[in-house]
Amino acid sequence: MNISPLQKARYEYSPKLPGMLRHGIEDICVNEGAATQSVADQDKIRSLFPNTYGKPEITFAKGTNTSVAKKQVVGVILSGGQAPGGHNVVCGLYDALKATNKDNVLYGFKNGPSGLIDDDFLIFDDEYINEYRNTGGFDIIGSGRTKLETEEQFKVAVEVCKKHGITAIVIIGGDDSNTNAAVLAEYFAAHNAGVQVIGCPKTIDGDLKNEDIECSFGFDTATKTYSEVIGNIERDANSAKKYWHFVKVMGRSASHVALECALETQPNICLISEEVAAKKMSLSQIADYIADSVEKRAANGMNFGVAIIPEGVVEFVPEFSALIAEINELLAGSKAETFNALTSWSDKYSFIEKGLSKESMAVFAILPQTIQQQLFLERDPHGNVQVSLIESEKLFSALVKDKLAARKAAGTYKGKFNALHHFFGYEGRCAFPSNFDADYCYSLGYNAFMLIQYGYNGYLSKVSNLSRPASEWVAGGMPITKMMNMERRHGEDKPVIRKALVELDGKPFKFFEANRDQWAVETAYTYPGAIQYYGPSEVCDLTTRTLALEKN
Numbered sequence: 393m394n395i396s397p398l399q400k401a402r403y404e405y406s407p408k409l410p411g412m413l414r415h416g417i418e419d420i421c422v423n424e425g426a427a428t429q430s431v432a433d434q435d436k437i438r439s440l441f442p443n444t445y446g447k448p449e450i451t452f453a454k455g456t457n458t459s460v461a462k463k464q465v466v467g468v469i470l471s472g473g474q475a476p477g478g479h480n481v482v483c484g485l486y487d488a489l490k491a492t493n494k495d496n497v498l499y500g501f502k503n504g505p506s507g508l509i510d511d512d513f514l515i516f517d518d519e520y521i522n523e524y525r526n527t528g529g530f531d532i533i534g535s536g537r538t539k540l541e542t543e544e545q546f547k548v549a550v551e552v553c554k555k556h557g558i559t560a561i562v563i564i565g566g567d568d569s570n571t572n573a574a575v576l577a578e579y580f581a582a583h584n585a586g587v588q589v590i591g592c593p594k595t596i597d598g599d600l601k602n603e604d605i606e607c608s609f610g611f612d613t614a615t616k617t618y619s620e621v622i623g624n625i626e627r628d629a630n631s632a633k634k635y636w637h638f639v640k641v642m643g644r645s646a647s648h649v650a651l652e653c654a655l656e657t658q659p660n661i662c663l664i665s666e667e668v669a670a671k672k673m674s675l676s677q678i679a680d681y682i683a684d685s686v687e688k689r690a691a692n693g694m695n696f697g698v699a700i701i702p703e704g705v706v707e708f709v710p711e712f713s714a715l716i717a718e719i720n721e722l723l724a725g726s727k728a729e730t731f732n733a734l735t736s737w738s739d740k741y742s743f744i745e746k747g748l749s750k751e752s753m754a755v756f757a758i759l760p761q762t763i764q765q766q767l768f769l770e771r772d773p774h775g776n777v778q779v780s781l782i783e784s785e786k787l788f789s790a791l792v793k794d795k796l797a798a799r800k801a802a803g804t805y806k807g808k809f810n811a812l813h814h815f816f817g818y819e820g821r822c823a824f825p826s827n828f829d830a831d832y833c834y835s836l837g838y839n840a841f842m843l844i845q846y847g848y849n850g851y852l853s854k855v856s857n858l859s860r861p862a863s864e865w866v867a868g869g870m871p872i873t874k875m876m877n878m879e880r881r882h883g884e885d886k887p888v889i890r891k892a893l894v895e896l897d898g899k900p901f902k903f904f905e906a907n908r909d910q911w912a913v914e915t916a917y918t919y920p921g922a923i924q925y926y927g928p929s930e931v932c933d934l935t936t937r938t939l940a941l942e943k944n
């Protein structure tokens with residue numbers, strides 16, 4: 393294998409553990425707190441999780457290890473989108489497991505949750521795992537988006553675990569994967585399968601957080617990677633002074649990534665989907681908001697700028713959601729065949745015009761033709777429009793261009809507008825984890841094994857006090873059911889972990905709100921530069937601005 397000098401150097405990096413986990417395994421004891429309850433719908437969640445509901449929150453501390461000595465055979469699964477640091481969760485888990493008993497075994501189920509059902513695995517050893525320490529990616533075992541949620545899958549899972557003598561499964565995933573981890577834990581408990589389930593909070597989107605989980609892993613590195621490039625683009629924009637850059641950043645629904653990048657780079661514009669929804673903004677209002685910045689900057693001789701667009705924003709525009717719902721209805725069942733049989737775009741357009749309400753047609757009509765066509769081409773297996781594939785950065789720059797043309801005709805705008813487009817998503821998901829993510833992830837994995845060793849089931853590995861140095865981090869666990877409530881999903885009421893959207897009264901948004909008018913007109917860019925792995929702590933161990941603002 394060809395190894396870059398940085399990769400080689402990163403193999404040697406020793407991730408920092410929370411102070412309380414730094415003693416030998418034999419000196420880690422557990423303190424149980426009070427019983428917990430779910431964030432909402434307590435009766436319902438309790439009745440759905442009779443064996444795992446209401447358990448106490450726990451914290452590890454220095455003291456005599458009183459866990460029962462038994463051989464552990466653990467299976468680990470990476471679930472969903474990649475996030476920097478996933479390899480270190482596995483490494484931390486492996487190291488704690490081997491430090492406890494060298495005969496313990498770690499299975500890695502391949503390519504996501506389906507690996508467990510397909511009984512497709514590898515067994516880790518030192519040689520294999522050492523090649524993945526402190527590296528990005530999920531290629532150590534691969535990941536996948538299969539959901540573990542049916543009774544049939546659970547039965548197979550029990551069989552596979554029995555076959556290998558597996559005593560615990562660690563699921564590294566986002567809100568959906570950890571919801572399924574809780575359901576699996578309950579199933580194992582109800583069927584006396586003798587298998588524990590522990591979750592670890594992952595997602596670059598940053599939307600798996602709450603009063604207990606301060607952030608999901610991967611968010612730190614991914615946002616720093618995007619912010620580096622956005623900063624570079626800002627500097628290019630400020631050097632050439634001739635382009636407006638529209639930058640879409642990942643984040644399927646919540647705008648935490650966009651907000652963090654804005655806090656780090658101070659662009660002229662950053663849309664926040666949650667605000668768009670709260671203010672019920674229309675596409676036209678959003679375009680006017682951006683065009684105002686373009687116009688004011690042009691009046692000061694600055695025909696350039698940077699706008700950050702969150703990936704999921706169009707779904708938060710009420711009129712756009714209504715349009716999508718009508719299009720899904722318009723093409724439901726056999727109606728799609730009628731539509732597809734039409735050969736010219738003008739025939740298709742007439743079909744659409746006849747089928748949509750007046751309001752939705754008005755929204756459809758202002759979209760650029762490429763986006764109009766995208767809405768009808770890209771469908772998911774259920775025939776629905778795939779909103780995530782809509783090129784919202786191009787949509788908004790086209791709408792702004794129209795606004796500016798009208799303003800030019802009215803004589804209020806005299807500038808030039810040349811737009812360039814970027815999408816930053818996959819670039820950040822497999823970056824070498826920052827020191828923060830390397831440390832946090834290793835700690836989550838190590839801690840997950842301590843939860844297993846102490847016999848906990850249906851718990852999320854929890855490491856908190858993250859805005860402080862790692863020596864002050866607090867390690868423990870919380871029942872996953874504590875984070876759950878009932879939500880309507882696909883026409884059914886389901887117990888799920890509540891997704892954390894950007895809070896409009898939270899400190900990160902408030903800080904942004906207090907500064908954005910100035911950033912919109914002035915050139916107040918900040919250039920965070922590349923993630924630093926070696927050097928002074930104030931440069932290498934920086935947390936995100938979001939975490940710093942939330943905790944301080």
Ligand code: FBP
Nearest residue numbers: 472473566594595596597642643644
């Ligand atoms: P997770 O929620 O699984 O962590 O994935 C998040 C994400 O990276 C989103 O930001 C993005 O919309 C999506 O995955 C892309 O998914 P895919 O990898 O399937 O294209």
